[in-house]
């Protein structure tokens with residue numbers, strides 16, 4: 001029987017294994033593991049890639065967002081606009097900082113924060129807008145920035161799924177006032193463990209995050225603020241420097257798979273294929289197909305040897321963690337509908353187009369059963 005995994009990380013890393021081995025040997029040989037030359041080199045390379053002045057390596061994507069919020073002084077009594085449909089980390093960053101996440105429903109076509117719904121959610125306590133470039137597609141940043149300008153708010157991008165995605169020619173991570181990236185192993189640019197980064201053109205913010213990630217200190221034993229320990233380590237930075245030059249080609253391969261899927265599915269009335277907004281590029285961290293008989297489709301594909309995932313089975317407001325917020329079922333119907341109908345098909349830099357064809361034909365085979 002065929003077996004098509006959702007994502008074969010071993011195969012992804014095997015493409016660059018010799019270089020990863022060299023990077024490991026170099027760091028081991030240096031005897032220096034925290035905040036050194038490797039982190040600086042990756043920060044410079046990633047800042048140049050994204051097209052911003054500063055990149056600050058941190059422990060993971062959640063911490064990247066959390067430290068940005070802290071650095072802007074956002075906390076108790078403040079509100080931050082977040083998408084109702086996102087990975088829970090977006091909300092948790094706001095909660096960690098002591099502020100309140102205020103959910104806003106998505107544009108039903110792009111699944112990203114709907115600018116038309118933001119202004120009615122603003123109050124005198126709103127301090128920031130936190131759009132997510134969900135699945136790898138840039139959020140509608142131009143109207144979001146216009147709202148932020150009108151109301152004197154900061155815009156923090158959650159770019160954890162959007163390494164290399166462009167909006168009107170500009171890279172995600174350079175579009176708002178600051179951005180948080182995750183290099184979790186399965187992301188489009190993934191480390192071999194946890195890792196993250198903050199990107200920004202704001203000198204003051206970059207300095208504050210540099211301090212916050214390292215006990216509130218820039219100079220050893222001089223602590224200027226109440227900081228955290230959330231550093232990108234030398235080893236992960238060295239691995240990321242190996243993989244960054246491959247990101248564009250890996251994203252192009254994801255695009256080719258997504259194009260094949262969409263071409264095959266677009267005439268099928270039982271499916272909703274992902275929509276890509278004009279003047280945006282999608283980097284397909286996830287290929288989100290939608291089908292009302294989603295659970296049956298997933299079970300059918302599993303029987304065919306095809307592994308799929310759901311992003312995400314519960315919107316944050318319906319998680320136990322946020323039960324204290326008191327949002328009933330139906331509070332955010334679009335987020336709930338996406339959670340009930342979304343199915344993520346296999347996609348990766350190492351998946352063959354032939355396997356994509358097999359997956360797509362299996363989906364068509366399922367539709368004929370209904």
Ligand SMILES: *Cc1c(COP(=O)(O)O)cnc(C)c1O
Pocket residue numbers: 060061062063086087089090132158160161181182183184194195196
């Ligand atoms: C992965 C992810 C995060 C969190 O990143 P970690 O590195 O796992 O902490 C945040 N937001 C979104 C949208 C993500 O997909």
